[in-house]
Amino acid sequence: MRDALTLLAVFALLYLGCAALAMTLDRHWRDLVDRRNGPLRRTVQRLRLSGAVCAAAALGLAIQRDGGAFGLLLWCLALTVGAFAVSATLTWRTAQLRGVQLRGAQLRGD
Amino acid sequence: MKKTPFIKPALRLAMLWPHTWAGVTLGGMLMVIFFMGSLSVFAPEIDRWMMPSTRLAAPEGPVSLDQAVRPLVDRLSAGRTVQGWFVRLPEERNPVLTLRLRAEGGVIDGVASADGAMLPPVGTLGASSFFYPLHYSLHLRMGFIGIWIVSFATVAMLVGLISGVIIHARIFKDFFTFRSWGQTRRSVLDLHNLTGVLALPFHLMISFTGVVIIAPIVLPSGVNALYGGGIEGFYNDAIGGFDRPRAGAAAPLAPLDPMVAEARRLWGGGKVGYVQVLHPGDAAAYVRVSRSTEDRISLNNEPVVFDGVTGAVVKHAPLGPVVAAQRFLSGLHIVAFHHWSLRWLYFLLGLSGCALIGSGLLCWLEKRRAAHGVRAGVGWRVVAAMSCATTVGLLLATLAMMAANRALPADAPSRAMMEVAVFFGVWIASAIHAGARSAGGPPWRSQTGAAAGLAVACVALNGLTTGDHPFQALADGKMAVFGVDSVLLLTAALAFAAALRLGRPAKGRVGVEEAKHA
Structure with missing residues (x-):
């Protein structure tokens, strides 16, 4: 049970870490947060720091769960999966927002 | 700028x-x-x-080689002289005994349940x-x-x-x-x-x-120079570590279970993956016991070689550094763990x-x-x-x-x-x-x-x-x-x-x- 929870935490932390890094990118920030202004430099730094903290915490948990060799391998591969999950979330959210906007434009009749 | x-x-x-x-x-x-x-x-x-027919439950305890496996070898060989045999012991993912005999007139394969009952031929190559x-x-x-x-x-x-x-x-x-x-x-x-x-x-x-x-196969110059192209000899030296010819004099094979116990003592625990017996019944018989690698990334199975007649350890040596690295990288690819x-x-x-x-x-x-x-x-x-x-x-x-x-x-x-x-x-x-x-x-x-x-x-x-x-x-x-x-x-x-x-x-x-x- 504890093993399963740790595993879940590793994936969740890596997902959060990747999400924080993704939001430092101008495109995704503009798509999801603020269309007019990109992220502030200070925001970017904070997001990067929190991304790194999440990744480090996940690495710690993975090594604590499976030992050095297996833990490191698990962390590397789970990082890729976390990044894919973030990418899927971004695609889904962006498409959703765009769909809403398109429909809004249609309703206004222009 | x-x-x-x-x-x-x-x-x-x-x-x-x-x-x-x-x-x-x-x-x-x-x-x-x-x-x-x-x-x-x-x-x-x-x-x-x-x-x-192999959808069986995982065996509960270790399988006795002398009681479960050797009768199967005798049955499969049906009186023919056996030059050597190999058995992979059952485990969770592969709950069967897989046997392969090299006998007069060719190779004999057999599959048996963990308690030593022969199973019908599987009739397929399967995924493996x-x-x-x-x-x-x-x-x-x-x-x-x-x-x-x-x-x-x-x-x-x-x-x-x-x-x-x-x-x-x-x-x-x-x-x-x-x-x-x-x-x-x-x-x-x-x-x-x-x-x-x-x-x-x-x-x-x-x-x-x-x-x-597959580096030793696709970069063959080293093997060619040292072994005259005999890749088997190279693998023997690098990871198996032992070979000797038949003596020609008959001698009974010693019990195998004590050898397994000794190998496990040398490893400091761990499970047996497979056992090979070469020249059984001959005075130069030898037995190789290999560790299961299910608990490690490396494919290093730390083989221990015993004299087949006296049961004494003939060879148990750690891998060289390059081979150890190769075994680790191979394990990273093969996911045997x-x-x-x-x-x-x-x-x-x-x-x-x-x-x-x-x-x-x-x-x-x-x-x-x-x-x-x-x-x-x-x-x-x-x-x-x-x-x-x-x-x-x-x-x-x-x-x-x-x-x-x-x-x-x-x-x-x-x-x-x-x-x-x-x-x-x-x-x-x-x-x-x-x-x-x-x-x-x-x-x-x-x-x-x-x-x-x-x-x-x-x-x-x-x-x-x-x-x-x-x-x-x-x-x-x-x-x-x-x-x-x-x-x-x-x-x-x-x-x-x-x-x-x-x-x-x-x-x-x-x-x-x-x-x-x-």
Whole structure:
């Protein structure tokens, strides 16, 4: 049970870490947060720091769960999966927002 | 002041043609290698599915070699002189005793349950003797020709990966970007970039370690110089460590169980993986006991060699540093360890490699179609047919083989070969179908629909012929069967959804979905 929870935490932390890094990118920030202004430099730094903290915490948990060799391998591969999950979330959210906007434009009749 | 780019445009252009050529010419081959490799990660589970008589519970305690295995060897040899025998002991994923005897007049194979009861011949090559060898040798064994071709394709994969990183101009800005809307071409390119960049560590690791495993074969000068080309002698020295000829004088074989106990003491615990006995009944008999590597990444199985007559340890030496590194890298590739999360990650990331290669091929096809207009050239049609045959066609052939495995009667003559014939027959048929119909784009839709049907048929046939339908398998704790059935049903659902989507009025859409799940 504890093993399963740790595993879940590793994936969740890596997902959060990747999400924080993704939001430092101008495109995704503009798509999801603020269309007019990109992220502030200070925001970017904070997001990067929190991304790194999440990744480090996940690495710690993975090594604590499976030992050095297996833990490191698990962390590397789970990082890729976390990044894919973030990418899927971004695609889904962006498409959703765009769909809403398109429909809004249609309703206004222009 | 203008910033000089880190990678100059000229270098990007120079990297484009090897990337394109490596992908277009070897993409199909790499697809086979990646797909079969992904399946091989679960080879023992697929074996249980394809060999119903071996769907047994894991043994509870260690198996006695003297009480359970030696009577089986005597029975199998039936009085003939045995030059040597090998047994793989049962464990959770492979709950059977696998025996192989080298006797007068050829090799004898046998499968038995953990308590020493012989099982009927499995009548199939299964995943471990068909899908897995296809992955690394394409079943072309003579002169290691298949291994050479696979390693060449793998090096091309490494070329593709590294040149791809150089070509990708917006690697950080597009790091997480997948635009599923808008032009198909852009979506396919996004998918290609995404699978290439995010899974890059895995793809680099798996391609590199793949070559490392077969390095002694594809970099043979060292072996040629020291062993006169005898690769067996090299492997013996590097990882097995012992060989001696027959003495010619008869002497009884000492009990094996004490040897196993001594080997475990030398290892400081751990389970026995397999045991080899050479020259049994001869004064020069020797026994090699190898450790199971289920609890470590490295394939180092620390063999301990005993004298077969006295039972004394003859050799137990640690690996040299280079061999130890090679064993570790090989283990990283082969996933012999017991770690279910990692096993699934390897499977999924292996499939992401298929998506990478497939989307690369689609990218090329879409771009050329835009360049050529409506009339497709011969080159385009060949690549289009090949892309279809190596993605959906390969999936069709695999599913057809599994369906044939459950549909053919258990006592059909040369049953294993008939399954192989079905595999290649369906594959060739799908290639011909794709070739004949590729003028306006390959027949993605009909083949994907057929794959969905076949996957459902596999699950149904398994339920009908063995009674282990998914719910029964789950209730009986036959997790391997349940897992294979679940993946088959998921494949069917994905293929069906893809076929439906491809059936919509065409807006220049060439199946992206195939690449995702094939």
